[in-house]
Amino acid sequence: MEPAIALNISIxxxxxxxxxxxxxxxxxxxxxxxxxPFEDHED
Known part of the structure; x- marks a missing residue:
């Protein structure tokens, strides 16, 4: 397997x-x- 293909698969x-x-x-x-946080500070 070529290094570029192995790198793409791992990414x-x-x-x-x-x-x-x-x-x-x-x-x-x-x-x-x-x-x-929006439910904690209701107006």
């Missing part, structure tokens, strides 16, 4: 992993610990 895998982790953090079980 794509890292991007998919980071995106998956962000979605899991935003909508999965850890999201219960997140606070909405």
């Amino acid at each position: 794509c895998a890292a991007l998919v992993g980071i995106t998956g982790y962000a979605i899991y953090t935003a909508f999965g079980p850890p999201s219960r610990e997140l606070d909405d």
Whole structure:
């Protein structure tokens, strides 16, 4: 396998992993610990 193809695959895998982790953090079980700052300061 050429180095350029291996680099592209690894960059794509890292991007998919980071995106998956962000979605899991935003909508999965850890999201219960997140606070909405706009709901904390109602006018």
